[in-house]
Amino acid sequence: MEQKRIDSDVLIIGGGTAGCYAAMRLARDKNLNIVIVDKADIRRSGCLAAGVNALNFYITEGHEPEDYVEYASKDAHGIVRKDLLRDLAERVNHVTHDMERRGLTILKDENGKYISRGWRNLKINGENIKPILAEEVKSLDNIQIFEHINITDLRQDGKARGAYGFGIRDGAFYEFRAKAVLVATGGAAGLYRPNNPEKSPHQTWYCPFNTGAGYAMGILAGAEMTTFEMRFIALRCKDTIAPTGTIAQGVGAKQVNSRGEIYEDKYGLTTSQRLWGTVTENREGRGPCFLKTAGLDEETEGNLYKAYLNMAPLQTLKWLENGGPSEKNVEIDGTEPYVVGGHTASGYWIDRDRSTTIKGLFAAGDVAGGAPQKYVTGALAEGEIAAEGIIGYLQGLDENEDNEAELKDQSDARRAEYESFLESRHGEGKPAPYSPSDIEIAMQKVMDEYAGGIRTDYRYTEAGLDTAERRINELSELLPSVKVNDTYDLLDLYEVRDRLIVSRVLIAHLRARKETRWHSFQENADHPEVNKEFECYINSVMKDGEIKIIKRNLIG
Amino acid sequence: MGVIIDQSKCARCGRCSDICPGNLIRKDGDNKAYLKRQGDCWSCVSCVKECPVGAIALILPPELGGSGGRLTLTQDGSVTRWVAESARGVQTVIVTDTKEANKY
Numbered sequence: 001m002e003q004k005r006i007d008s009d010v011l012i013i014g015g016g017t018a019g020c021y022a023a024m025r026l027a028r029d030k031n032l033n034i035v036i037v038d039k040a041d042i043r044r045s046g047c048l049a050a051g052v053n054a055l056n057f058y059i060t061e062g063h064e065p066e067d068y069v070e071y072a073s074k075d076a077h078g079i080v081r082k083d084l085l086r087d088l089a090e091r092v093n094h095v096t097h098d099m100e101r102r103g104l105t106i107l108k109d110e111n112g113k114y115i116s117r118g119w120r121n122l123k124i125n126g127e128n129i130k131p132i133l134a135e136e137v138k139s140l141d142n143i144q145i146f147e148h149i150n151i152t153d154l155r156q157d158g159k160a161r162g163a164y165g166f167g168i169r170d171g172a173f174y175e176f177r178a179k180a181v182l183v184a185t186g187g188a189a190g191l192y193r194p195n196n197p198e199k200s201p202h203q204t205w206y207c208p209f210n211t212g213a214g215y216a217m218g219i220l221a222g223a224e225m226t227t228f229e230m231r232f233i234a235l236r237c238k239d240t241i242a243p244t245g246t247i248a249q250g251v252g253a254k255q256v257n258s259r260g261e262i263y264e265d266k267y268g269l270t271t272s273q274r275l276w277g278t279v280t281e282n283r284e285g286r287g288p289c290f291l292k293t294a295g296l297d298e299e300t301e302g303n304l305y306k307a308y309l310n311m312a313p314l315q316t317l318k319w320l321e322n323g324g325p326s327e328k329n330v331e332i333d334g335t336e337p338y339v340v341g342g343h344t345a346s347g348y349w350i351d352r353d354r355s356t357t358i359k360g361l362f363a364a365g366d367v368a369g370g371a372p373q374k375y376v377t378g379a380l381a382e383g384e385i386a387a388e389g390i391i392g393y394l395q396g397l398d399e400n401e402d403n404e405a406e407l408k409d410q411s412d413a414r415r416a417e418y419e420s421f422l423e424s425r426h427g428e429g430k431p432a433p434y435s436p437s438d439i440e441i442a443m444q445k446v447m448d449e450y451a452g453g454i455r456t457d458y459r460y461t462e463a464g465l466d467t468a469e470r471r472i473n474e475l476s477e478l479l480p481s482v483k484v485n486d487t488y489d490l491l492d493l494y495e496v497r498d499r500l501i502v503s504r505v506l507i508a509h510l511r512a513r514k515e516t517r518w519h520s521f522q523e524n525a526d527h528p529e530v531n532k533e534f535e536c537y538i539n540s541v542m543k544d545g546e547i548k549i550i551k552r553n554l555i556g
Numbered sequence: 557m558g559v560i561i562d563q564s565k566c567a568r569c570g571r572c573s574d575i576c577p578g579n580l581i582r583k584d585g586d587n588k589a590y591l592k593r594q595g596d597c598w599s600c601v602s603c604v605k606e607c608p609v610g611a612i613a614l615i616l617p618p619e620l621g622g623s624g625g626r627l628t629l630t631q632d633g634s635v636t637r638w639v640a641e642s643a644r645g646v647q648t649v650i651v652t653d654t655k656e657a658n659k660y
Contacts, residue, residue: 040577044602049577053658107657117660127636128654148579168579199617200557202578202598209578209598239620250660300660305650307658309638314599317616317627320640320648437593488592491579 001166001173001419006146008035010390011162011178013151014214015042017376018365019184020133021095021383022390027140029391036137037146037165037176039491040209043134045147046186047207047366048376051127051311053246055106057092057375060116065089068120072373075270077517078535079227080345081370082556083352088371091381096122099380103132117249127310129376149174151213152494153414154181154221157403160361163217164414171487173415179397180360180390183348184383187232187340187366188212188502190440190495193448193455194336195241197441203314205234205241205335212339214367215347216498219505219542224349224357224550226369226539228502229509229522231337232344233458235275238333242315244291246307247330251300253291255332257281263289267519271343275334276519279457290329301326334520336444336454339502342366342374344521349539353389354382357541360393362386421484421493434482436492439475443500446471451507458520465511472507476500505540508547512538557617558597559604560626563588565611572603572612604629605636 010026012019015038026034038045059065068089073080100106107115107123117123137143148168155162160181165174189206202208219225235244247253255264255278263286267277278289296304301324308315319325341347347369348356356363364386365379374382447453450468452460479497484490515531516523539550561572561581566588573581573589580596581589581603589611591597604612610630616622624643629636634654641647 040579041575044575044600045577049598049600049602053660105655105657107659123657123659125652125654125657127652128634196619199595199619201595202558203620204598207577207598208596240616246658246660302650303659306652307660309636309650309652310654310658312599313601313614313627313638314616314620316638316650317614317625317640318621321616321623321625321642322621488579488582 001171001415003175003415004172005175005177006035007177008033008144009178009394010034010180010182011176012036012182012184013163014038014046014183014185015134015137015145016046016184016186016365017048017133017379018383018386019182020137021380022182022184022364022387023137023143024140025384025387026390027142030142032142034143035146035176035178036143037149037151037163039148039150039168041147042137042145043131045130047210048126048130049207050313052129052376053124053126053243053307053311054117055096055122055124055375055377056120057088057373057377058096058116058120058122059089059093060114060119063119071120072371076230076345076372078554079230079517079537080372084350084371087352087385088374088378088381091384092377095380095384096377099132102136104129121249125310150491150494152217154217154361155407155410156221156358157406159359161402161407164411166418166487166490168487168491173418175411179399180362180393182362182364182386182390183214183218183367184363184365185214185367186210187338187342187346188215188499189338190444191339191447191499191503191506192336192453193444195333195454196239197444203241205236206338206340210366211495212498212502214363215339216501218348218356218358218361219501221358222541222543223361224539224541225505226347226349226537227345227509228339228506228540229513229538230344230346230372230518231521232340233275233337233520234335235278235332236335237315238331240312240314240318241335242308242312244332246304247291247293247325250307251293251296251304253293255289256292256329257286257289259286272518272521278332279334279520283457288331290331292329293325294327294329296326298326334454334458336448337452337458339506340366341369341371342379344372345370353392354386355389355393362390418490421490424484434478436482436484436489436496439478439482440496440499443472443475443496443503446475447503451510452523459523459525460510461525462511465507469504469507472500472503505542505547508540508549509538512549557594557615557620558599559591559601559612559614561589561591562611562613563590565609567609567611569608571606571608575602575606577602605631
C-alpha cells in the first residue's frame, strides 16, 4: 500500500453535522490547521443525506433551556447527564439562527416569527442541510477535507494523536497526525436483523453506513462508554421505515389499533412507551397499528407529499403507488434497535468540554453519550462546544512528548493488518470461505434472536445474552479469514468489525442493567420491573480485550 | 432495493459514485455506473439528484408495496421537480423548493 501522511492541528473524523460545525468554529482561529476525514462525500454523507424536515430541539418563546433538560430527562426515565443537556439547551437557538443565516429555510409567519410544531420543534426545509454545511467548510482556507477514506483506529500513545485508515478509492494507507482528535462519526446501525432483510436490508431508519466506527475505535483504545443499553428503536411508517413525527406531531394523527381504538394513552407518551404500546397491541392481537390519517384534506396530503420528498422520498412514492394518507391510515411498526447518542444517552462518556477519557480525544454528535434527544441542533451545538474544548486543550499541550517508537509500531501494525486482508484476495494464506456480508448477516441474526431484536419483541434474557456473546466472539474470530477482493470489500470488512465490537459492548451493558428501565429499548425479561438500585449510569471500558462494567452515580 | 441505474443513459461522469454515502456505486469496464449490491441502497436519492442525464430512478420493491412505479427528478437552483411514474405510465409531478419550508 502506498503510504500517505497528513499533518494537522486538529483531526475531525466524520464530516456530518457535529463534525462540520466543529470545524467551522475551529477555523475561526486562523492559526489552526483542521482536517476533516470522511468515509464518503460530505455533501451527502451520513444520516442527513436525504435531508431532515424539522429541528426538534429549539427553545421557543415562553420556555427555558431547563424545560428541555427536564423533558429529555423524563423521556429517558432519569438516566441522562443533565449537565451535558443543559450546555446544549443553552446553545440550540444560537446555532439555529446561525444555520438560517447560512441558508437553511425555517417556516415563519407574516411577522417573521418561527412557526413551531409543538413547544420545541421548528418546521424547516432541511433537504439541503448537508450541502449547506459542506459548502461552508469547503470555503474556509484552513480546513482540508479528505473524502472516501475509512478510518479504523486511533493513533494514540495514551494521548490521541491522529488516526489510521485506508483510501477506499486510491487504496493508500493513511496516517493522519494531529494534536487533538474529534470523533464525530455518528452512531451504529446494522447491528440487528432489519425489518426487510431479504431485498431491502438497508431500508432502515438510521443511516446504514453509520456502522459504529467511532465507538469501535474508542472502545479499542480503552475509552469509557456509557449507557449503550439504552438502545433506540424508532416507530416508523411500515416498510419504507420513513419518519412518523411529521404525521403524528405535524398533523396530529393519533396511534390507533386495528379496532380503531386510540391506544397511546394506555402506555404513556415517552418515546419508548409509544413504541412499546404498538409492540404490545400487536402481540396481544389488536394489530396492525396505524396513524389515523384517513380523511385528511387534499391540501394537507399534498403538503405531506412534499415534506417526505424532502427527507424520505420513498414514502411519497409509496403513497402515490398505494394510495395516500387521506385515503388510508398509515401503518406503523418498530425498527430494529440502534445505538445512537443523538436520540438516547449511549456513547462516549464525556466531560462538559466534550473530552473523552482519552486525553486529546473529543466526541460530539451521535457518538457522544449522556444527552438524549440531541437531534440536529444539539449535534451542531455539541460540535461547537467540542471545538472550544479542543482550543482549550491545545493551549495547555506540551508538543514534545509523544512516544515515537510506540507510534511507529502502531502505524506498521495497522498497515500490516490492511495488507494481510488484501493479500488474501490472491488466494494466499488461509482459505476464505466467507464474505464480510456473510458475517454481517450472521451477526444480525444472533443479535435479533438473542439480544432483544424484532423477533422477541425487543425483550431479552440473560441466558440469551450468554449465547449472543459466545456467537459474537466466534464471528469476530472468523474475520481474519474473510475473503476480500479490493478496498471496497475491505470497507465492508471493517464495517462488520466495528459492528461486532459495538455488539459485544452492547451485550455487556444489557446484561449489567438488571431491571427494565425503558420498555422495548431495554427490556430485561429476567428483571421486568424498574429497580431503584439502577438509578445510575452503566459504563464500560475495554481492557486487554475484556469489557469491564463501571456503575457511576447520576450527575445533575 | 433503492435506486436503479439505466446504463444505456449513463454519461460516465462518475458524479453518482462520488456522492453515494455508502460508496456503493462503482464503474464497470466501460466506465458506466453500477450498484455493487442492490440491497445496500438506503434510498436517500443523493445520486438521483447528482445525475446530469436522468439515468437513475428510485423504485419501490414489491416487498415494500411497490407495483412498478418509479421516481425521478430534475433540479434547477433551489427547485426540484419530482416525477413519479406508475407502471401504466401515469405521471404525477410535485415541485419542491428549498426556499419553502415544509408545512408539517
